[in-house]
Amino acid sequence: MAAKILSHRELDPILDGFAADPDAFEARCLELIAELDRDGMLLEISDPTTWRRALPEGARRPAAGLLEQLRGDIERIETIGREPEAQLARRVEFARLRLGVAREAAGHEGELLDGIGQMSVQWFDLGRETPRKNKADERALRRAAELHALRTELVERNLYLVLINVERYTHSSINRSDLIQEGSAALFRAVDGFDWRRGLLFRTYAVHWLNQAFRNYLYNCSSTVRVPxxxxxxxxxxxxxxxxxxxxxxxxxxxxxxxxxxxxxxxxxxxAARSAYSLDADFGGDDGDGNRLRDLLTEEQDEDGPYSTRLEDVTLGEGLEQALAKLSDREQFVVRKRFGLGYEREHTLAEVADDLKVSVERVRQIQVRALSKLDTPTLRRELDPFVN
CATH class of the missing domain: 1.10.10 (Arc Repressor Mutant, subunit A)
Structure with a gap:
């Protein structure tokens, strides 16, 4: 027997009535959820094409870079008005409450099902049997799919905000596509925190999350070495x-x-303002069609290729020597032999003790003292460029 589907057109008037008393909205939703669960009623999962404008008949998408294609796809998404947006936000809250009830019935805790919402949508849309045989698990998967679909709709209908606000941060060296990806993820966080009861438009609330995501990404990822x-x-x-x-x-x-x-x-x-650039950095734009830094740095008659240790400020060997030079002769000898620096292999404590004519415990003490000296900020600066 085919499952009964509660359409959004049928659900919205009910939730609009509940919204007349915002304080009682959640309690009345839980009562409706219990009734729908008893009747085995499913919530409609909308087809994403319903909020996208179709290309004119016979029109072909022009060949362009990835960003231009993304911009074209976003421009085809229909924006949403104030009241339909509030209804969609109420649907999201209703679906989240229903998922919580399903989780509790299935014995799941926390955010276990959040990451599989999209897969759940695909399973149910394609009519495939879910990999969960337990009925409670299957219901929880369906609820996750319903919530994911609603969250995705609210995000997609506001993706234009990402393109508008990302322009403020394009002066940086960060790839624009990376910023757009961060902004798109931030919209999902905005959906989860949005409260329709406050009477705000979603875009008013979402812009804060977008700017926060862009700034955090610039602060954390604009430099190869993270600057506080x-x-x-x-x-x-x-x-x-x-x-x-x-x-x-x-x-x-x-x-x-x-x-x-x-x-x-x-x-x-x-x-801390020194910049680092990848040898594979592309100077031709976001689409990857330009020259790379390694091409500009290639030396003539360089048998080793475009990269050479001469491009570095200091090599690993030089850094090690500068750090070890701060140790005493005995400490240097112990560290070099123990870790095979300048030798064909590493040596045991007993072998080093035999060379120095001291006990094994004495060699261990010298090694500990030497390593503690190398762990100071001054000496570590010599090796930091080579340590992850």
Missing amino acids: VYLQKALKQINQAQIRLGDTNASAEQIAEITDLTENLVKSALG
Whole structure:
């Protein structure tokens, strides 16, 4: 027997009636959920094509880069008005409550089913048998699919916000497609936190999440070596101060005088502002059609190819030697033999003890002392470029 489907057209008037008393909305939804579960009623899963404008008949999508294709796809998505948006938000809350009831009945806790919502949609749409034989699990999967479909609809209908707000951050070296991906994920977090009871438009609330996602990505991923957020914020003030001074090479003392930053903080921030570039960095745009940095750095008659250790400020061997030079002769000898630095193999404590004519315990103590010296901030700077 075919399952009974409750359409959104039928559900919306019911939820609109519940919304007249926002404080009692959740309780009345739970009563409706219990009734629907008794009747074995499923919630409609909308076809995404229903909120997308079709291409004109005979029209072909022009060949373009990935970003242009994405922009074209988003422009075809129909935006949503205030009241339909509120109805959709109420459906999302209703589906989330119903999923919670199904989880409890199936004995699941936390966010166990959130990650399989999309797969659940595919299983149910294709009429496939789900891999769960337990009826309670199958109901929970269906509820996850219903919630995922509704969340996705609200996100897709607001994807244009990502394209609008990402323009504020394109001055950075971050790939625009990466920022768009972060913004799209942030919209899902905005959906989960949106409360239709406040009477706000979703876009008013979502913009905060978008800007937060863009800033966090810039702070955490704009540099190969992550720079602490407080230094990045200091750099913003420093850049503004340099503009006011009209001198991009202004000294730390000059910058500190016209900002609320200390001179030491200015020096630390300027030192952290060094940029790192991948040898595979593409200078032809986001579509990957341009020249790469490695092509520009290739040396003539370089048998080793475009990369050479001469491009590095310091090699691993030089870094090790500079760090070991800070140890005493005996400490250097123990570390070199124990870890095979300059030798064909590593040596045991007993072998090193035999060379030094001391006990094994004494060699172990020397090794511990040497390694503790190498673990200081000053000495670690010699090796940090080579340590993950």
